[in-house]
Amino acid sequence: MSKVLALLVLFLAACRSVAAGSADGPHLLVLGVAQDGGHPQAGCEAACCADACEDPRLGHRVTCLALVDPERRRFWLVEATPDFPRQLRQVHELHPGFALAGIFITHAHIGHYAGLAHLGREVMGTPAVPVCARPRLARFLSSNGPWSQLVQLRNIELRELAANERVELAPGLAVTPFLVPHRDEFSETAGFRIDGPVRSALFVPDIDKWERWERDVRDAVRSVDLAFVDGTFFRDGELARDMREVPHPFVEETLRRFADAPAEERAKLVFLHLNHTNPLLDPNSTAARAVAAHGAHVARELDVFPLD
Ligand SMILES: [Zn+2]
Ligand SMILES: [Zn+2]
Known part of the structure; x- marks a missing residue:
């Protein structure tokens, strides 16, 4: 390899250092980055979805992480999305034989x-997969069909999460739920702090606006090594309707909030939950370059974040 090429490889490796590292130890694996409707999104006739309809490789799965514990050959999912079949298969392709130890869900x-x-009778008929949810979400699932049937047939076993109470999953692995403001029609909305033996991450895919949260997002990001944050919309005006009906912190607003933060703090930001209209879905967009220029990141499927 020529010297120039070797340097280029090193440079590129450094650029992706936030996602570099081996998957031998406990790690987070990104299984999806899109907003609830996925990409392409039903009913969208615009170019953003037409391309992805024609070429599935341009599409994106709905936001989901796997927390993988290779030592004990098991994993937890963070969210159960409409892309669950392919996301489960993806974990098993990378980690054959690993058991699904449970699912954490932020909201309904x-x-x-x-x-x-x-997980139900029509498909997997799983035996008592632990589903960890806040109390209102747990009540919603146990009292509304078809979800209530999963509970009755014991395909899932609901475990209620108390706010700010750490759930120990294994030595050195824990998840702590906390409440965030969001459109809470059927459930409250949680975010998760995920702690590994050495590194920790925040997962806040859906929140109304940072200023409506009782916590200062800058403090929250400082307290971890990585922060997967709501990047639903890049900027105001992205939808043809009043965007106040579906409030999210615009990526531009988040970047402004962190504009005077030290570089190592901005480098912790990883945007996900991207709407089909969000230019960040295209890694070559001007928007994606703007995020990179701030030293922040956009989550990509199969990114790996070691926690050890
Ligand atoms: Zn969502
Ligand atoms: Zn939501």
Whole structure:
């Protein structure tokens, strides 16, 4: 390899260092990055979805992480999305024979829990997969069909999460739920802090606006090594309707909030939950370059974040 090429490879490796590392130890694996409707999105006739309809490789799965524990040959899913079948297969392709140890769910909007349907009698008929949810979400699932049938047939076993209470999954692996403001029609909305033996991550895919959260997002990001944050819309005006009906922090707003933060703090930001209209879905867009220029990141499927 020529010297120039070797340097280029090193440079590119450094650029992706946030996602570099081996998957031998406990790690987070990105299984999807799109908003609830996925990409392409039903009913969208615009170019953003036409291309992805024609070439499935340009499409994106709904936001989901796997928390993988190679030592004990098991994993947890964070969210059960409408893309659950392919996401489960993806984990098994990378980690054959690993057991699904449980599912953490943030809230009852379709992109986050509808995949539970595949655990039922019509499909997998799983034996008592632990589903960890806040109390209102747990009540919603146990008292509304078809989800209630999963509970009755013991395909899932609901485990109620108390806010800010750490759930120990294994030595050195824990998940701590916390509440965030969001459109809470059927459930409250949680975010998760995921702690590994060394590194930790925040997962906040859906939140109304940072200023409506009781916590300062800058403090929250400082307290972890990585922060998967709501990147639903890149900027105001992205939808042809009043965007106040579906409030999210625009990526531009988040970047402004972190504009004077130290580079290592901005480097912790990883945007996901991208709407089909979001130019960040295209890694070559001007928007994606703007995020990179701020030193922040956009989550991509199969990114791996070591926690050890
Ligand atoms: Zn969502
Ligand atoms: Zn939502």
